[in-house]
Each structure stands twice: as structure tokens, then as C-alpha cells.
Amino acid sequence: MDFGSFAARAADVEAEPADLEVVALVTDLFADAGEDLRVVARFVQGxxxxxxxxxxxxxxxxxxxxxxxxxxxxxxxxxxxxxxxxxxxxxxxxxxxxxxxxxxxxxxxxxxxxxxxxxxxxxxxxxxxxxxxxxxxxxxxxxxxxxxxxxxxxxxxxxxxxxxxLGEMRIGVGEGTVRDAIADAFDVPVDTVKRALQVSNDYGLVAETARDEGEAGLDEMHLEVGRPVQAMLAQAGTVTDALDEWERAAVETKFDGARVQVHWDGEDVSLYSRNMEDVTAALPEIVEFVEEHVEPPVILDGEAVAVSAAGEPLPFQEILKRFRRKHDVAAMREEIRVELNAFDCLHAGGDDLLEAPFVERYERLEAVVDDESAVSELLVTDDPEEIATFEERALESGHEGIMLKDPDAAYTPGDRGKHWLKRKPDVETLDLVVTGAEWGEGRRASFLGTFLLSARDEDDDSFETIGKVATGITDEELADLTDLLEPQIRSEDGQEVDIEPAVVFEVGYEEIQTSPTYESGYALRFPRFVTVREDKPPADADTIERVERLAAQQG
Known part of the structure; x- marks a missing residue:
């Protein structure tokens, strides 16, 4: 194909505002590309x-x-x-x-x-x-x-x-357009093209295969160890979102590290960043770990995390120092140690696993890695309290929070869909008054363990209940809180305690919901204790009006 013809077609595409017409123009371009199809399918995307x-x-x-x-x-x-x-x-x-x-x-x-x-x-x-x-x-x-x-x-x-x-084609042709044009130009199902693109990450190869071998040829395309694919991505979400959508959730730690895709064929280990850049040379200890503890052939997805001498996670900036290192890697290795936390298995033992449910892929992950310390801990549950406890442990260990995944979802490279959710950090907190509590059980029986929270009603300076908090509190903090609140106990009924409004807690939450359960008409979803506001009296606690305003802002 003459480059002038390609340029003229690109100009036609750039001038067309309608998405369907753009696909039609790219379809015609592919049909006419001849022996240059593989290159044209890439050029048109820049x-x-x-x-x-x-x-x-x-x-x-x-x-x-x-x-x-x-x-x-x-x-x-x-x-x-x-x-x-x-x-x-x-x-x-x-x-x-x-x-x-x-x-x-x-x-x-x-x-x-x-x-x-x-x-x-x-x-x-x-x-x-x-x-x-x-x-x-x-x-x-x-x-x-x-x-x-x-x-x-x-x-x-x-x-x-x-x-x-300069990688700035600017004609309005993205990956979706090329996918649809390949399907239209060579009369193959778009889902088949999508799958072939996922396993190959090569639009030129897929276009040529669709033309020359049709659907059968695309079906024969598979992942190759040593050829990276795009990472599956997460979007922000809540525990409520996850359980409402899936009924149960697979819960993992959200690491403050850098994404790493591991390829190991038995002879060579290759490591790729989220952007599919080869970072093998920068992370020799992960290469050594994989060679010793992972059964090939495999493709794993995970996170490289910088850790201190005591094994505690270090901030994201520290792992970046390793990813960007091209010289003096050995010296930097002594300064910043890196560990692998694998959380998914895309290929194992010759089997492509992209279409397998997440829980099945996790089982294969456990089977190919013989050191469980390098496999991300997994909890599958429908209980919000279990998720709260898991998150509390993750935060206490110095990690960012948690990931929520659909246990039955496939691995979709490059997608940022609703099957993986990043638990939102607490973007707002409320200062609420403790008006009640419950004695704990077991080893916590001598401590107040669950605290009833109330917001202030500005009209009459009363306090109306809005929820309870029991997570985010260590045993040591429970002892201190019990000492703080016991003098304010007005009455007890079994394990339940009525407390004089005197202590203010700062509480994080996932969202505010309307609820008939509490006097305020609202409830906090996934509340978490942050600290005692020793500087704030109950008269300065947050009001029901502010709760209403925050609830409305959630949309």
C-alpha cells in the first residue's frame, strides 16, 4: 500500500465525526491493505x-x-x-x-x-x-x-x-475501533477478535490471522510465556457495591507496590511492569525467587513491594527507585529489598486461564508457588464484618487497604470493569458522640468493645443515634477507651451500657445510608474508629444536618 493512500484514508477518518462511520472507513482500509495489513493495523492507532x-x-x-x-x-x-x-x-x-x-x-x-x-x-x-x-x-x-x-x-x-x-495520530481510532473493524472486514465474531487480542496483545497479528485463517485461526491463538499482556485493572468501589452485585466477595490486601507480570518458561524469567516494560534486570531477587519456588511454565500477576529489614512494607516511592534502576542494581538491592506478592495466575502448565473464574485461578496460583508467603492472602465471604476485620489487619500491617474481586469473574486484560474494586479510602470522617456501648466477649470481656454513636441535633442540643463502631480498634486502645468511658456509664442492661454524652470519636465510613434502625434516620456503612477527639466537646460534634448534607453529596 502506498503511504500516500494510507495518509489519505487517515485524513478521511479524521474528518468523520460519527463513530460508526469511522469503523466503516477503517474496515475498508483493512480490506484494501494487502500485504501491509499487519503494519496498517498498528499505524492507524499511532x-x-x-x-x-x-x-x-x-x-x-x-x-x-x-x-x-x-x-x-x-x-x-x-x-x-x-x-x-x-x-x-x-x-x-x-x-x-x-x-x-x-x-x-x-x-x-x-x-x-x-x-x-x-x-x-x-x-x-x-x-x-x-x-x-x-x-x-x-x-x-x-x-x-x-x-x-x-x-x-x-x-x-x-x-x-x-x-x-511521536505517537500522536489523533484521528479518533482507538483499540475498540480497530477490534470492530477487524471483525467487520474479515467477517469474524467481535468476541473472537477480542479474545485473540487479549492473549496476543498484537493488533497487526490478529488482523492478519482473521483475514488469512478466519475464526478458526483466531481460536488457535493463545498466551505465550515471555509475551506480556495488558493488566486487568480495578475501579473504585465499596463493600456494599461488591456484595450487592456478587453476593460474596473475594477479598485481598491492596499492596502499596508496583504491578509486575511474571513469565517463567523453565529457562528464563521475564518480569514486566504494568505498562509492559521489561523490568527483569532491576529485580534480581524476584527472578531468583521465581526460579526456586515457582513451577514453570507460568504467567503470574502480582505486586512487587519494597520492604524494610523487619519485613514491613515501605512506601510506593521506594519500589519506584528499584523499577527505574538500570545501573548499580546490586547496591540498590542492598538498600531496598523487594518481595513478590502474587495474586493471580494467567497461565500454568500449558493451560490458558484467562476465562477461568478467579477462585479457580487462585487455586492454580497456590499450586504453582511453593512458598505461601509470596501468595496474597485470600478471603471469600458474604459477611461485611469479616471484610472489616480483614481490612483492619491489612491497614495495621502498613498496607493501603483491600481489593474486592468477583469470585466468578474471568481475567480481562486491559479492562477496568466492575469485577475488581479498590476499596475507597475514607474521604470523609465524622466527629460523633459515644452514647452507648457493649461489653466484649472472650478475651475482650473486660473491655467495652462496641460503641453506639450519635450525631447532634442543633434544634434542641440532643443526640440521635447513627450507628455502631467496633473495627479499627486494637486491644490496647480498647483498654484505654474503657478507662475513658467507664466513669460516664449511666446504666447497664446485660452487656449493653448507656453512656453519658461526654466523649467524641472521629469515625471514618464507606457511605451514609438512610435507615429506620437509628433515631437520626441514617446509618454509617462500614464505620471505622480513627481516634478520640480529645480537643472537641460533645457540643462541637457533627450535626445531623451535616450528615444529611454528606449523604446528599454521595449522589
Whole structure:
């Protein structure tokens, strides 16, 4: 396919505002791409290489400006290009309006005019060569190669080449458009295309396979150990959301680390970041752990967490120091230790597991990792109190919180759907008065263990109940709270205690719900003790009016 034809089709797509028409135009482009289909399917998204590939152009804006300036002649400088970009806001527009072509010199292909039958395959070959340039003088070589391409471009070709080089195609074609266009162009089910894309992470390969081998060929595509796939992502949510939607939830610790995808074929271990960058060399201790404790072939999903000498988790910034390290890795390893916390298994023993339920994938994870300390703890329950206790332990251990997962959901690479939820941090707290309590049981029988909370009614300075809190409190804190509140006990009835409104708790919560159970008409979902507000008397506690306002703001 002529690159000029590709550029003209891209211009048509860019000018089309309707999504369905965009799909139709891309469908036609794919049908006409011929032997260049694999490259065209990437170019149309602004990609030169497959998403999983470690090959990068590694050419920044400044080098692109230099190449354009050289192709435009001696009266144009890289600074001129940059100034025009500041006005136009689009490097493609700048490139299209430069007088390119006809410049002699090294890398000019011997061409003496723009638009001389430049093909998609020729552009790709030159960009491959550009990506391969490394070492001393590599930047000059990159500029020369790119100058040679621009020197052969028509105005429209230059527009899309400049955008392609900088990864800014800007024609409104995303992954969904390409997926649908592949299905339409080659008459294969869109779900089959979607699955093939998930396991291969290569739109060009999938397009070519759909054309040449149809649905049967796509069905034969599988995960490959050593070829990373996009990570499944989570969205913010609540325990209420999870249990309402799934009836039970798989609960895990939310680690304050960096996502890592582990590939181990029995000979080589490869580690990839969330963005599918190879970080193997930066994390040698995880490589060593996998080689010793994990049964190949496998693909695992997990989190790399920086830990102190005592094994306590360190902040996210510490793991970033390891991920970004290219030199002196051994010295940095001594300074910041990293551990693997695996929480999913995508492939094991030759079996792709993406479509298996999460709980089944977790079982395979436990089977292939012989050190349970590297496998994230899992709780499957329909009990909010069990989830509260799990979260409390996670927070006390220094972790971010919890993840809530649909036990029956498949692993969907790249999706940020409703099957994985990040438990929201407490974005608001309330200062509430303790007006009652209950004595604990077992080893906590001598402590007040559950506390009845009330908000202040401004109209008559009374207190109306809004809920109870029993989580987020250590044994030591319970002893202190009992000492604090016992002098305020007005009466007792069995385990229940009536308390004079004298102590204010700061309480976090997941959400505020309407409820007939409590006098205020509201209830706190998933309340958690934060601290005693020793600086605040009951008269300054939060009011029912504020509770109503916060409830309304939740939408």
C-alpha cells in the first residue's frame, strides 16, 4: 500500500465525526491493505510496533523537529518548527505546511521530490532501522533516517508521519475501533477478535490471522510465556457495591507496590511492569525467587513491594527507585529489598486461564508457588464484618487497604470493569458522640468493645443515634477507651451500657445510608474508629444536618 493512500484514508477518518462511520472507513482500509495489513493495523492507532514489544523508536520531539527542519531546507531550524507548533498545537499541521522534499544529502534516498511512491512497508522498514540505532552517534543517525523519510513525503504524508513518530495520530481510532473493524472486514465474531487480542496483545497479528485463517485461526491463538499482556485493572468501589452485585466477595490486601507480570518458561524469567516494560534486570531477587519456588511454565500477576529489614512494607516511592534502576542494581538491592506478592495466575502448565473464574485461578496460583508467603492472602465471604476485620489487619500491617474481586469473574486484560474494586479510602470522617456501648466477649470481656454513636441535633442540643463502631480498634486502645468511658456509664442492661454524652470519636465510613434502625434516620456503612477527639466537646460534634448534607453529596 502506498503511504500516500494510507495518509489519505487517515485524513478521511479524521474528518468523520460519527463513530460508526469511522469503523466503516477503517474496515475498508483493512480490506484494501494487502500485504501491509499487519503494519496498517498498528499505524492507524499511532503505533509502530506491537504493544507488547520492547522495541521503541526512542525519538523525542526535539529530534523530530530537527529532521523536519532539515527536510524543509536551510532557512528552517528546529526552533522554527517548535515555534510553529506552539501556534498550531499539532505537529502534523506543522509538518504539512513545511515545504518538504528536494533536500540533498545523506539519508535523502536519492530522492529529489516529495511524494515519490513512498510505501507503508518502506516507512516501516526505515522506522525499524531508526529504532535499532544505538550507541555513539545514534541520535544523529535517527535524525538522518527520519530526514530521509520526510524528504520523500507529500504534505499529507508528512502530517501523519510526524504524528506517527511521536505517537500522536489523533484521528479518533482507538483499540475498540480497530477490534470492530477487524471483525467487520474479515467477517469474524467481535468476541473472537477480542479474545485473540487479549492473549496476543498484537493488533497487526490478529488482523492478519482473521483475514488469512478466519475464526478458526483466531481460536488457535493463545498466551505465550515471555509475551506480556495488558493488566486487568480495578475501579473504585465499596463493600456494599461488591456484595450487592456478587453476593460474596473475594477479598485481598491492596499492596502499596508496583504491578509486575511474571513469565517463567523453565529457562528464563521475564518480569514486566504494568505498562509492559521489561523490568527483569532491576529485580534480581524476584527472578531468583521465581526460579526456586515457582513451577514453570507460568504467567503470574502480582505486586512487587519494597520492604524494610523487619519485613514491613515501605512506601510506593521506594519500589519506584528499584523499577527505574538500570545501573548499580546490586547496591540498590542492598538498600531496598523487594518481595513478590502474587495474586493471580494467567497461565500454568500449558493451560490458558484467562476465562477461568478467579477462585479457580487462585487455586492454580497456590499450586504453582511453593512458598505461601509470596501468595496474597485470600478471603471469600458474604459477611461485611469479616471484610472489616480483614481490612483492619491489612491497614495495621502498613498496607493501603483491600481489593474486592468477583469470585466468578474471568481475567480481562486491559479492562477496568466492575469485577475488581479498590476499596475507597475514607474521604470523609465524622466527629460523633459515644452514647452507648457493649461489653466484649472472650478475651475482650473486660473491655467495652462496641460503641453506639450519635450525631447532634442543633434544634434542641440532643443526640440521635447513627450507628455502631467496633473495627479499627486494637486491644490496647480498647483498654484505654474503657478507662475513658467507664466513669460516664449511666446504666447497664446485660452487656449493653448507656453512656453519658461526654466523649467524641472521629469515625471514618464507606457511605451514609438512610435507615429506620437509628433515631437520626441514617446509618454509617462500614464505620471505622480513627481516634478520640480529645480537643472537641460533645457540643462541637457533627450535626445531623451535616450528615444529611454528606449523604446528599454521595449522589
Amino acid at each position: 503505533r509502530v510496533f506491537p504493544a507488547h514489544s520492547e522495541t521503541k523508536l526512542d525519538i523525542g520531539p526535539r529530534l523530530c523537529y530537527e529532521a523536519l527542519a532539515r527536510a524543509a531546507g536551510t532557512n528552517v531550524t528546529a526552533s522554527d518548527v517548535e515555534d510553529r507548533l506552539a501556534e498550531a498545537g499539532d505537529i502534523g499541521e506543522v509538518a504539512a505546511n513545511l515545504e518538504l522534499g528536494g533536500q540533498a544529502g545523506l539519508g535523502a534516498f536519492g530522492a529529489d521530490s516529495g511524494g515519490d511512491d513512498l510505501t507503508v512497508s518502506a516507512v516501516f522498514a526505515e522506522l525499524e532501522a531508526l529504532a535499532a540505532a544505538e550507541g555513539n552517534g545514534s541520535q544523529d543517525e535517527k535524525v538522518t533516517l527520519l530526514f530521509g523519510l520526510f524528504n520523500r513525503c507529500s504534505s499529507e504524508e508528512a502530517r501523519y508521519l510526524a504524528r506517527l513518530v
